[in-house]
Each structure stands twice: as C-alpha cells, then as structure tokens.
Amino acid sequence: MRMIKTIGVLTSGGDAPGMNAAIRAVVRSATDRKCKVIGIRRGYWGLIESDFEPHHSRTVGGIINRGGTILRTVRCPEFKAKQYRERAYKNIMAAGLDALVVIGGNGSATAANVIHREMGLPVAVVPASIDNDVYGTEDTVGFDTAVNTAVEAVDKIRDTATSHERIFVVEVMGRHNGFIALEVALGCGAEAVLVPEIPYHLQQVCWTLMRGHKRGKFSSIIIMAEGAGASQQIVQQIKKITRLRVRLSVLGYIQRGGSPTAHSRLLAARLGNAAVRNIMAGYKSHLAGIMKGQIVTVPLQRVATKRKRIDRSIYTLTNQMAQ
Numbered sequence: 418m419r420m421i422k423t424i425g426v427l428t429s430g431g432d433a434p435g436m437n438a439a440i441r442a443v444v445r446s447a448t449d450r451k452c453k454v455i456g457i458r459r460g461y462w463g464l465i466e467s468d469f470e471p472h473h474s475r476t477v478g479g480i481i482n483r484g485g486t487i488l489r490t491v492r493c494p495e496f497k498a499k500q501y502r503e504r505a506y507k508n509i510m511a512a513g514l515d516a517l518v519v520i521g522g523n524g525s526a527t528a529a530n531v532i533h534r535e536m537g538l539p540v541a542v543v544p545a546s547i548d549n550d551v552y553g554t555e556d557t558v559g560f561d562t563a564v565n566t567a568v569e570a571v572d573k574i575r576d577t578a579t580s581h582e583r584i585f586v587v588e589v590m591g592r593h594n595g596f597i598a599l600e601v602a603l604g605c606g607a608e609a610v611l612v613p614e615i616p617y618h619l620q621q622v623c624w625t626l627m628r629g630h631k632r633g634k635f636s637s638i639i640i641m642a643e644g645a646g647a648s649q650q651i652v653q654q655i656k657k658i659t660r661l662r663v664r665l666s667v668l669g670y671i672q673r674g675g676s677p678t679a680h681s682r683l684l685a686a687r688l689g690n691a692a693v694r695n696i697m698a699g700y701k702s703h704l705a706g707i708m709k710g711q712i713v714t715v716p717l718q719r720v721a722t723k724r725k726r727i728d729r730s731i732y733t734l735t736n737q738m739a740q
C-alpha cells in the first residue's frame with residue numbers, strides 16, 4: 418500500500434456553516450499523523466488552475482466558529498468535461514498529492530468518485546451541505562445551523578403574523594428536496610408544510626387554514642421548500658381561496674451563513690477526523706458519514722448513485738400538531 422504523506426483538501430458546491438470546522442479537523446488530524454496538507458482554493462476549479470496553498474495547525478486557528486469557508490468554493494461545471502479533469506490530474510500529480518478530502522454536498526461527492534475512478538487517487542468525502550440531501554449519512558455539516566437559523570427567523574415572523582392576524586407563507590431553501598422545510602415546519606409549529614416530494618392540494622391546505630381561523634387561530638404559518646412550487650402564485654391562490662390576508666417571506670441566503678451551531682461543529686470535527694483516519698487505514702473511495710449517531714463509511718459509488726429520502730413521519734407529525 419502506498420504511504421500517504423500529503424493530503425489535499427477542498428470545499429466545493431454550496432457553502433455550509435461548519436465547513437471551516439471541517440477543514441480544521443482535516444488539517445489537524447493529518448498533521449497529527451505527520452502528514453502534509455495542501456489546501457485547494459475554490460473547489461474543483463482550484464484543481465484545474467493549480468490554486469494550491471500549504472496548510473498546517475496554525476493556518477486553521479480561529480476558524481472553528483466562522484461561517485463560510487476559508488478555502489472558498491465555486492460551482493465548477495468545467496469539471497464535468499474530461500479535458501479539464503485531465504488538467505486537474507496533472508496538477509494533483511505535480512503537487513505530489515497522495516489523497517484528497519472533499520468537503521461538500523452531493524455533486525461534490527459525485528465528482529470525487531469520478532476522480533477516484535479515473536486516476537485511482539484515494540478520496541474521502543466529508544458531507545457538508547445545508548440541504549442534508551447526501552445519501553449514506555443521516556446528517557450533513559451545516560444542516561443543523563441552517564434549520565436553527567430558519568426557525569429563529571420564522572419565530573420572528575410569527576410575532577408579526579399573530580399581531581396582524583395574518584397568514585404567512587415562508588419559503589426556505591430546498592430546490593430539490595424538503596429536508597430543511599420539514600424540520601423547520603415541525604420546529605416552529607407551522608400549520609402546513611409543502612415539499613417537492615409530496616404532492617399537495619392547495620384547496621385542502623386552505624381548508625385547514627380556514628378551520629384554524631374559525632377556531633380562533635390568530636395566525637398561520639406555511640413553510641414551503643423552494644422546489645414545492647412558485648411561492649408568489651401560491652400566495653395569490655391562498656388569498657383567493659381563503660379571502661384572508663396572506664404575506665410571503667423568502668428567507669433566502671441568510672440560511673447559508675452565520676456561525677455554525679455546536680452540533681454542526683461537532684459533526685465537522687468527527688467526520689473530518691474520520692475521513693483522514695480512514696484514508697490512512699487504506700480506504701480508497703468513501704464518505705465519512707453518521708448513522709444512528711455512529712460514524713460510518715460508505716462507498717462513494719453508492720453515494721453518487723442513490724438518492725436520500727425524506728422522513729415522511731415528520732410531515733405527518735407537523736400536520737397532526739397543527740390543530
């Protein structure tokens with residue numbers, strides 16, 4: 418087995434709070450084992466452009482509590498083209514990287530799998546995404562922070578909704594899935610939740626709202642994932658059906674930023690450390706994930722080809738609690 422002496426680390430895809438804590442964990446776990454670390458700036462674009470910088474324990478000091486990523490991140494569609502990846506592989510070899518740790522979401526994991534398949538480089542993925550849509554792990558770095566940020570925002574919106582006796586539709590992130598929407602809805606006591614995975618009838622949602630109104634509810638909150646429909650149109654339709662006052666609030670980018678919660682930092686530390694440990698132990702292409710609170714390793718081939726499903730019991734429970 419080839420000795421691992423130098424590890425590359427990059428952050429890729431959408432930024433997530435706790436990515437810095439994960440970088441710190443990877444760097445310090447590697448240096449602890451006398452391994453050099455090269456940081457790759459701007460995700461896969463940095464591999465193509467050879468945008469490398471050495472890291473060690475001191476360069477990752479004071480970042481555990483910072484949102485975003487000191488390595489920066491970009492979406493890099495060029496990496497899907499073979500000729501750009503060939504350039505990246507040459508740069509990886511020239512820099513003497515023996516392995517690569519990728520901190521990112523679904524797309525980033527797919528790309529890491531391609532790198533391993535094409536050049537044989539050992540790769541490890543630390544799942545980091547506010548969306549929590551990575552197969553093989555029940556949680557991703559940043560998800561808890563995003564949910565908490567959104568719940569806090571919705572609590573504030575609820576004050577206005579109650580004072581003015583209004584219905585608020587709150588759009589949260591999730592273009593393809595309802596992971597954030599479901600947890601936010603249950604966490605802030607929403608009257609309804611709309612997610613892309615579960616078909617809904619707006620008429621029925623409106624009946625629920627009107628029943629609540631008749632029973633003396635002063636306000637109603639509907640949480641919808643971005644991918645559950647066009648929020649402006651939904652607001653107009655609810656207005657028309659219920660004849661009540663309805664407002665829209667799109668939470669947007671505030672859900673991405675901010676200081677990571679303790680939970681996100683802990684997860685980053687554990688999974689960042691596991692990724693390095695596993696590479697040293699000879700794993701070639703894996704995701705360091707968490708299942709039932711235990712750290713697990715999942716082959717990247719599975720991560721890249723399978724889709725994680727939402728927990729429908731959260732949907733049912735949200736509706737049950739909305740009396």
Ligand code: ADP
Pocket residue numbers: 429430431461491492493494495496497498521522523524525526527528531546
């Ligand atoms: P995330 O990792 O947050 O899901 P993206 O889906 O944007 O974010 O993926 C991050 C990056 O991974 C992309 O910008 C691209 O560089 C790379 N990538 C994604 N899918 C592939 C693929 N099929 N082949 C090669 N590279 C890919």
